[in-house]
Amino acid sequence: MSITDFQKLGVGLSSFGCFFLAFGVLLYFDSVLLAFGNILLLAGLTIIIGLRSTFSFFFQRSKLKGTSFFLGGVLIVLMRWPILGMMLEVYGFMSLFRAFLPVVSGLLGSLANIPFLSVLLHRLGGSKPSTV
Structure with missing residues (x-):
């Protein structure tokens, strides 16, 4: 496009x-x-x-x-x-x-699966990320 x-x-x-x-x-x-x-x-x-x-x-x-x-x-x-x-x-x-709002919330929920962002979100949230 x-x-x-x-x-x-x-x-x-x-x-x-x-x-x-x-x-x-x-x-x-x-x-x-x-x-x-x-x-x-x-x-x-x-x-x-x-x-x-x-x-x-x-x-x-x-x-x-x-x-x-x-x-x-x-x-x-x-x-x-x-x-x-x-x-x-x-x-x-x-x-x-x-x-359109459920699509946006799904996108924001999938941000937790991105490696760098998940660590950042967990640090901002005050909890430790789970290590797998």
């Missing part, structure tokens, strides 16, 4: 969006950083997968509730109510990606 230069730009925008969202949360829900992060993240996602695919994903009949909460949260953040907006966004995100 090849990635075009346009899609690389989308990955960069999405990365900066995630950075600004995380930085906005770390700075006690700074509404300007959160709004900028939301705009960059949505623009990057649209550039990566395309306008038609983005609309078809977000506006499926089964995902309208999650989409309305997510985009409503973005709108609330843009109106400078960051805590309420982020709560709505998180609920909408969880509703949108509900079917």
